[in-house]
Amino acid sequence: xxxxxxxxxxxxxxxxxxxxxxxxxxxxxxxxxxxxxxxxxxxxxxxxxxxxxxxxxxxxxxxxxxxxxxxxxxxxxxxxxxxxxxxxxxxxxxxxxxxxxxxxxxxxxxxxxxxxxxxxxxxxxxxxxxxxxxxxxxxxxxxxxxxxxxxxxxxxxxxxxxxxxxxxxxxxxxxxxxxxxxxxxxxxxxxxxxxxxxxxxxxxxxxxxxxxxxxxxxxxxxxxxxxxxxxxxxxxxxxxxxxxxxxxxxxxxxxxxxxxxxxxxxxxxxxxxxxxxxxxxxxxxxxxxxxxxxxxxxxxxxxxxxxxxxx
Numbered sequence: 001x002x003x004x005x006x007x008x009x010x011x012x013x014x015x016x017x018x019x020x021x022x023x024x025x026x027x028x029x030x031x032x033x034x035x036x037x038x039x040x041x042x043x044x045x046x047x048x049x050x051x052x053x054x055x056x057x058x059x060x061x062x063x064x065x066x067x068x069x070x071x072x073x074x075x076x077x078x079x080x081x082x083x084x085x086x087x088x089x090x091x092x093x094x095x096x097x098x099x100x101x102x103x104x105x106x107x108x109x110x111x112x113x114x115x116x117x118x119x120x121x122x123x124x125x126x127x128x129x130x131x132x133x134x135x136x137x138x139x140x141x142x143x144x145x146x147x148x149x150x151x152x153x154x155x156x157x158x159x160x161x162x163x164x165x166x167x168x169x170x171x172x173x174x175x176x177x178x179x180x181x182x183x184x185x186x187x188x189x190x191x192x193x194x195x196x197x198x199x200x201x202x203x204x205x206x207x208x209x210x211x212x213x214x215x216x217x218x219x220x221x222x223x224x225x226x227x228x229x230x231x232x233x234x235x236x237x238x239x240x241x242x243x244x245x246x247x248x249x250x251x252x253x254x255x256x257x258x259x260x261x262x263x264x265x266x267x268x269x270x271x272x273x274x275x276x277x278x279x280x281x282x283x284x285x286x287x288x289x290x291x292x293x294x295x296x297x298x299x300x301x302x303x304x305x306x307x308x309x310x311x
Contacts (some may be wrong), residue, residue, distance in 0.1 A: 001065070001311060004045050006047045017307065039061035043066075048070050058082070071095075092303050103288070107283050150227070196223075207230065228253055234273065251285075
């Protein structure tokens with residue numbers, strides 16, 4: 001089988017495929033046009049997010065049998081078209097779920113304890129204690145929306161804290177235990193102090209967190225989003241921050257990201273984004289929640305396991 005590596009991934013994936021006599025072609029520096037010209041002989045594609053895998057691209061690959069994405073989200077792939085052609089799809093949410101769970105917890109603790117502010121102030125010669133008084137996670141109710149690989153990994157990281165964990169998943173049930181309380185979305189609105197998103201981006205979930213969503217909470221909340229940027233409508237979040245419905249936000253993703261998750265500073269910054277950038281109660285990281293040295297290896301290991309199990 002000939003496999004086209006359109007994006008750079010950890011070399012362990014290529015190594016393991018070549019051990020099983022796959023032919024691997026490094027196209028990570030190729031233009032889209034050059035990739036398309038090579039597709040006629042390709043049996044499988046390895047991607048992250050550089051190009052969209054849609055009909056206009058894949059129609060040039062008559063022999064293709066699978067697409068493997070080094071990551072969790074599949075929104076960059078036309079799943080319906082792939083199903084019509086019986087193209088198998090692989091992803092690797094197991095590979096970076098631990099990294100996502102740790103990053104979510106790290107951002108929340110940083111926000112609660114104002115570590116980002118204290119660090120910046122001390123480095124500028126400011127020793128301000130009272131204004132940097134933090135709050136504790138213990139005693140809070142944390143709501144997790146989406147209890148797949150990443151949501152369950154975040155819940156696992158919370159086990160060391162005296163918190164109540166509520167989890168809602170529209171498509172999953174029976175996952176509750178002594179620590180995780182499986183609940184309705186309405187229950188989250190009533191009880192939560194913290195809400196963390198761990199759901200995929202699709203037609204149902206774009207702008208899931210809109211004005212109506214924030215207005216349904218009984219008390220002010222803290223928001224975490226390590227899923228996809230378009231899950232949260234930025235204008236609605238900004239309004240909720242201004243009115244105190246949201247007390248603070250941890251955002252590893254933003255709706256302004258390109259499909260390849262490239263820089264969002266290439267275009268003019270709008271007023272909502274400017275508000276987030278200037279807010280001391282908003283933490284932002286550049287879509288690196290699942291991007292650790294360990295997960296880089298693990299993602300490729302998971303894909304190798306899945307591909308070799310089928311082919």
